[in-house]
Amino acid sequence: MRQLWRRASFRENLAGYLFILPNLSGYFLFVLLPILFSLYLVFNDWEYLKGFSGISWVGLDNFKALGSDPKFLKALQNNTIFTVVSVPASIILGLVLAVILNKHVYFKNTLRTLIFLPYVSSLVAVSVIWSIMYRASDGPINQVLRNFGISHPPGWLSSPDSALFAIIIMSVWVTIGYAMVIYLAGLQGISKDLYEASEIDGASKLRQFFRITVPMLTPTTFLIAITLIIWSFQVFGPVAVMTQGGPIDSTMVLSYHIYLLAFRYYKMGYAAAVSWVLFAIIFVVTLIQWQSQKRWQQHF
Amino acid sequence: MKKAFSASASFVLAISLLLSGCGKGGNNEESPAAxxxxxxxxxxxxxxxxxxxxxxxxxxxxxxxxxxxxxxxxxxxxxxxxxxxxxxxxxxxxxxxxxxxxxxxxxxxxxxxxxxxxxxxxxxxxxxxxxxxxxxxxxxxxxxxxxxxxxxxxxxxxxxxxxxxxxxxxxxIGAVLINMTALEAAGEKIPASWSWDEFAALATKLNKGEMKGTTLDPALSTFGDLVLQTAKAKDSYIAEDGKSNFNSPALKKGMELQKSLEDQGIMMKYSEAVAGKITVQNELLTGKAAMSASQIYIIRYIKDVQNFPHDFKIGFAPYPQFTAGGNVNPGGGxxxxxxxxxxxxxxxxxxxxxxxxxxxxxxxxxxxxxxxxxxxxxxxxxxxILIGEDKNLIDEESLKAMLAGSYTFPTSYDVPVPTELKAVYREELEKYLLGAQPIDKAVETMKSRGDSTIQGAKK
Incomplete structure (x- = not known):
């Protein structure tokens, strides 16, 4: 022990660990422990009101139940639609806006702030405002549509056909700003030489965009895609505030399904199983992206 | 020596930080209650x-x-x-x-x-x-x-x-709350005992211009539920044989009542009401609806003229009944x-x-x-005490009659898996109201899903 104490590296390490101890203990208590506990719950049935004595082992039953849970399957489908539509839309619109704002335009700073503002606003506040705008009979959006002569505007949140897309539109509006700001930073990193050289070779602006800007921004796109995909899979706030998963489960997503299972039906074990499925999906998607990124990077 | 000192000093520092961190957390939790x-x-x-x-x-x-x-x-x-x-x-x-x-x-x-x-x-x-x-x-x-x-x-x-x-x-105490100005304009009086058909007829009569005939807070009640309770006050979700009661003619009648009121524009569409998070107090007291099957507690909002400025009286009628001569009081108890x-x-x-x-x-x-x-x-x-200073907003006579009445209050003491049964009812009702399935299909699915839900709980 004494010898160990004499070793300077040990003492330095100890000091280091002690310094991170406050934060680390919080992490253990409030993050790591709940994660491990939820992993344990996946194989159990928990009668929550009986406290810890209400936990009983059920093996893989929770996972077997997934296949015959229509709400889970519907949520999986809705999550997929949500991600497949909203992520590319945010990326494309964000890129276009970034390229435009990177050139000389009037009110550049004002526009940039305006577009970024939704992203830093409270998602709940944004959802409340949008649900008022979406109101089918007296909401501003439908009133404008009626003024343009559309006699039967969509029901937005009150129709099972349009509710999911109404939420997608809102979340794209929120995330465009994020994509734009990251792209603006990425654009600064592209050497001007490339554009000058291509101009001498007679390349048009459009060609420059697709042959220089887009490929040079690949790492940026990768970053945005990963964060937005994770964000979109976890979508919860807008659903909880605007539709509660309705009408007819048309906006039921995994995170809201988990919330209902745990907090309304008290099926803690099953809810934990669904949340680990959600984790697995995000994990796999991210792994695939890492793999494909390695391939892209070889081109540079 | 010096190093050992600094290490122990940092240890003390770390511990004190940790403790003060915890202490603060505890205080924060206490403060709202205090x-x-x-x-x-x-x-x-x-x-x-x-x-x-x-x-x-x-x-x-x-x-x-x-x-x-x-x-x-x-x-x-x-x-x-x-x-x-x-x-x-x-x-x-x-x-x-x-x-x-x-x-x-x-x-x-x-x-x-x-x-x-x-x-x-x-x-x-x-x-x-x-x-x-x-x-x-x-x-x-x-x-x-x-x-x-x-x-x-x-x-x-x-x-x-x-x-x-x-x-x-x-x-x-459950009651049907009625905008007295609208009622008088229609030349009607507060009914003392009535059927659900008469309720629908009055709603149709009261439906004028911007003011809908009736409204419900979809988070609290639906007509299917209400009519079912007036037909079977005790454990309305459960039939005598212990299976689900979703094939009751009263439930079907209530669901059809709601659909027809919505289709005629006498009541806001269910899905719009859910998306718009409408409340009885808001619809009734801002003049968007003339009548609502609700409860006495709405008086709290009637008296709150700051948040709900209005100048008309609200009258109180007993609930319509499924069987003539009944006195079931849904929402009451x-x-x-x-x-x-x-x-x-x-x-x-x-x-x-x-x-x-x-x-x-x-x-x-x-x-x-x-x-x-x-x-x-x-x-x-x-x-x-309920009326207080607000005699100009509350119809005293009908309120006193409501308070003095004796009622059969619905109870659901012995309903197994009530949360799950309610979800079954709501989901199939929503599909019916949105036109995704006809009434017979809705009732049939409700019944079979309800039965298997009860069966699943008994295992």
Whole structure:
């Protein structure tokens, strides 16, 4: 022990660990422990009101139940639609806006702030405002549509056909700003030489965009895609505030399904199983992206 | 040596940071309860009223009503008169996460409430089954509380072991609230007894221009539910054979009533009402709807002219009935179930407070629209407290008639898996109202899903 104490590296390490101890203990208590506990719950049935004595082992039953849970399957489908539509839309619109704002335009700073503002606003506040705008009979959006002569505007949140897309539109509006700001930073990193050289070779602006800007921004796109995909899979706030998963489960997503299972039906074990499925999906998607990124990077 | 010193110094620093971090967390959690329970003017007198040995018992009391709507006054009155038993009121929001918070607090060893309110038979059953509530019979006998004389044992659920696990503090009364100006303009009078068809006819008559004939808060009730309760007041979701009652003609009638009112534009579409989060008070008091099948508690909003500016009177009619001559009162019945935490250390003191609350204390909740459950409470006094200064906004005669009436209150003491059954009903109803399935298909699916849900729970 004494010898160990004499070793300077040990003492330095100890000091280091002690310094991170406050934060680390919080992490253990409030993050790591709940994660491990939820992993344990996946194989159990928990009668929550009986406290810890209400936990009983059920093996893989929770996972077997997934296949015959229509709400889970519907949520999986809705999550997929949500991600497949909203992520590319945010990326494309964000890129276009970034390229435009990177050139000389009037009110550049004002526009940039305006577009970024939704992203830093409270998602709940944004959802409340949008649900008022979406109101089918007296909401501003439908009133404008009626003024343009559309006699039967969509029901937005009150129709099972349009509710999911109404939420997608809102979340794209929120995330465009994020994509734009990251792209603006990425654009600064592209050497001007490339554009000058291509101009001498007679390349048009459009060609420059697709042959220089887009490929040079690949790492940026990768970053945005990963964060937005994770964000979109976890979508919860807008659903909880605007539709509660309705009408007819048309906006039921995994995170809201988990919330209902745990907090309304008290099926803690099953809810934990669904949340680990959600984790697995995000994990796999991210792994695939890492793999494909390695391939892209070889081109540079 | 120097290094060893610095290492130990940093260790001390780390520990102190950790401790202060924890300490702060604890304080933060305490503060909302503390600030809610002690209003500044009151705290001084409370401190001086404490007994000399400073050993006053502090009871924690959790309920769903905001402190300013009555509970704070009630608790303050008690605390002034009983310096040795101080009660601290904490509000929990009566929704899914709020109830989970209460239950988690009940499971904890520290900060657990001694006394808590439960809203709804389904939650009460769950909590009793989980053993969270103390059987009250011995405590009632000890305190000399006359259950039959004050509340009536017929108004309390009998649990399988024949014991009381809660005492209700509040009596809800359901009523159809009508905009009197609109009613008079239509040349109609407040009906004394009527059928659901007559209700639909009146709604059609009242439907004029911007004002819809009727409205419901979709989060609280639907016509299917209401009509079903007027047909079968006891355990309406369950048929006599123990299976689901979703094939009842009354339920079908209610669902069809709602669909036809919506299709004719007499009532806002269900999906729009859900998306718009409409409330009875808002629709009724801003003149967007003329009539609503709701409850007496809306009086709280009728009197709140700051948030709901209006100048018309609201009248009160009894609920329409499925069978002629019935007197079922949906939305009405005993509420505010008071139970004692099984792990409370001061059960006798809690019972003492509860006994006072049920006999006198809950009168302090009346201005907030909650009527005491006590049979001995004076109906005329309740009416005058409810109306207060607002005779120009509340139709006194019809309100007094409502309060004086005797009703059969729907109960659902013995419905298995009530949350799940309600979800089955709501999901299939939604599909029917949105035109995704016809009524017969809806009823058929409801029935079979309901039956298998009940079957699944029995396993």
């Amino acid at each position: 600030s809610a329970s002690a209003s500044p003017s009151e705290s001084a007198s409370e401190a001086s009223a404490l007994p000399a040995d400073g050993k006053a018992i502090t009871l924690k009391f959790w309920g769903g009503v905001p402190p300013e709507s009555g509970p704070q006054n009630v608790v303050d009155t008690w605390n002034k008169a009983n310096p040795d038993i101080q009660v601290e009121y904490t509000r929990y929001v009566n929704d899914d996460p709020g109830n989970l918070k209460l239950e988690t607090a009940l499971l904890s060893n520290t900060d657990a409430p001694d006394l808590f309110m439960t809203y709804g038979d389904d939650r009460m059953t769950k909590r009793q089954e989980a053993g969270m509530t103390e059987p009250l019979d011995d405590l009632i006998a000890q305190a000399g509380f006359d259950v039959d004389g004050i509340i009536g044992s017929e108004n309390i659920k009998k649990f399988p072991d024949g014991k009381y696990y809660y005492l209700p503090a509040n009596k809800n 005993m509420g505010d179930y008071m139970s004692i935490n099984k792990n409370s250390k001061n059960k006798e003191a809690v019972m003492k407070f509860m006994s006072w609350y049920l006999q006198e204390g809950n009168m302090g909740m009346t201005p907030g629209g909650r009527i005491p459950s006590s049979k001995k409470a004076d109906a005329a006094q309740i009416a005058s």
